[in-house]
Amino acid sequence: MSIRLENVGIAVRNLEETIAFFTDLGLTVLGRDEVSGSWADTAVGLDGNHARIALLATPDRLGRIELFEYIHPEALETAPTLPHEIGMHRVCFQVDDIDAALEIAAHHGCLPLRGVANYQDVYRLAYVHGPSGIILMLSEDLRADHSG
CATH class of the missing domain: 3.10.180.10 (2,3-Dihydroxybiphenyl 1,2-Dioxygenase, domain 1)
Structure with missing residues (x-):
């Protein structure tokens, strides 16, 4: 299969x-x-x-x-999802420029939950509450060749 x-x-x-x-x-x-x-x-x-x-x-x-x-049926409103809740967690997109992506998100009123994290100088990562409370993770690969 x-x-x-x-x-x-x-x-x-x-x-x-x-x-x-x-x-x-x-x-x-x-x-x-x-x-x-x-x-x-x-x-x-x-x-x-x-x-x-x-x-x-x-x-x-x-x-x-x-x-x-x-x-x-009428959509049901729920509280925004938190990163540690069980169930659908987030959608992640790799971007070339996380700062530019965060500017675009901010233009839509969507801000990082906390900020931009640096994971071992390999990735810059940020969780953003997007439209309708969607948690979106943005990831920028810091390695020159972007392989991995």
């Missing part, structure tokens, strides 16, 4: 704001749709499932996220 990661799905409060955030960071919208019907109810496990969705990809098209904004 073969397996590969297709995408990470994230429910969001406002689809357009979240798309703007991720496209400003460099992702590309691959497609949009509005989904509903019995197939969607079965696939997701919610009766009356109806959502607007967008699929975004990193420039190499290997990393993909699917964003969905629920029309029905």
Whole structure:
């Protein structure tokens, strides 16, 4: 049996704001749709499932996220996720310039949880609360050849 990661799905409060955030960071919208019907109810496990969705990809098209904004049932607000909570933890993107990425995030009102950390002069890392409370980790590889 073969397996590969297709995408990470994230429910969001406002689809357009979240798309703007991720496209400003460099992702590309691959497609949009509005989904509903019995197939969607079965696939997701919610009766009356109806959502607007967008699929975004990193420039190499290997990393993909699917964003969905629920029309029905009404989306449930939750407290922002903390790094030590069990369950969906974070989405990580490697960037060439973490300071530039953090400026883009700040433009969207999304700030680091604490700051930028240096891991053994190999990576600079920062956790950011993104749109809808999404925890996003930004990682900058400090090695000259970026192999590893």
